[in-house]
Amino acid sequence: MEDVLKMDDWRAYKISHTVEINGDIEKTKTLIIEFEKRRKVLSTREGFKIVKYVGNHSIPVLFWDKVHNYKDYEDHVLKKIGIKKEDIALLSTGADMDNLAVAKEEFDEFYTIAFTTAGAKYNAVRLGDEETDYIEKDFKTYKIENGKLIPKEEVGTVNIILITNANLTDGAMARAIITITEAKTNAFQELDIRSTKHPELQATGTGTDNIIIVKGFGRCVNYTGGHTKIGEMIAKCVKKSVIEALIKQDNIKINKNF
Secondary structure, three states: OEEEEEOOOEEEEEEEEEEEEOOEEEEEEEEEEEEEEEEEEEEOOOEEEEEEEEEEEEOOHHHOOOOOOHHHHHHHHHHHHOOOHHHEEEEEEOOOHHHOEEEEEEEOOEEEEEEEEEOOOOOEEOOOOOOOOEEEEOOEEEEEEOOEEEEOOOOOOEEEEEEEOOEEOHHHHHHHHHHHHHHHHHHHHHOOOEOOOOOOOEOOEEOOOEEEEEOOOOOEEOOOOOOOHHHHHHHHHHHHHHHHHHHHHHOOOOOOOO
């Protein structure tokens, strides 16, 4: 177990473990953030949930094209780390967990902290200007290839876990998704990340990005838009962490100090 950060009533750490698919075994790491008291979270994978943990799991590179049934794979991961599904909101990524970036902003009595993994080499997209190759049917996602549907493989993702001590309303948590997404796109613009399929286009993200927002027990906050201090704090820590994570994961060479 490798400690990442300890705060007032929670701690973040990485667990090293193995995963197995069809007899093949690979080493990996999962980021776990553990709370003393259950917290309400909003996950773009699972919606609202009240949990003891949030996490981000790194799918080993050699398994990228083997995870065709994600539910079974997730159950396997949870068994490995010893946490029940109802107790955690979990994300997964192809990025190396050792390339995790953490950024913090503080003002007055509030703080925001972003835990980000990011890779954009293989599925960066510019939403609104590209056609997709994927379709979902009855909760299963397939790639459309030569008129046929094949199971989807996920490579490259920006996963952001945003934690604050502010007691966000449901609306503020939902609005934070917009703020986080705009800040992520800002980071892609600063690094000039290009669309994988259409490099003439600047990317806005990848096709598999996800977010978890974790509210706190402090003073109540009803709005997290760009004109608010809490919105500014969320955006700044997200942008910093996305830039750092992309530089680490994709070995981006830059001339500018961020």
